[in-house]
Amino acid sequence: MSNPNIDLTARELEVLELLSFGLNSKAIAEKLYISPNTVEYHRKQLLRKTASHNVAELIGNAFRLHILPTEF
Numbered sequence: 001m002s003n004p005n006i007d008l009t010a011r012e013l014e015v016l017e018l019l020s021f022g023l024n025s026k027a028i029a030e031k032l033y034i035s036p037n038t039v040e041y042h043r044k045q046l047l048r049k050t051a052s053h054n055v056a057e058l059i060g061n062a063f064r065l066h067i068l069p070t071e072f
């Protein structure tokens with residue numbers, strides 16, 4: 001489920017979902033076969049695109065904006 005007003009890439013959505021499970025950048029990088037720096041880049045883009053100040057706010061906004069489903 002995606003909000004049409006926020007244009008997230010497929011990779012950003014993957015990172016967002018893994019962040020919502022509480023994974024850190026290193027764990028996400030290993031799971032997606034990318035560098036931790038790339039994860040951080042996507043995290044910063046997610047924060048910017050959702051007008052969030054930290055990951056907790058990002059996850060809350062993602063649920064509120066219906067970017068993430070309410071149940072996994």
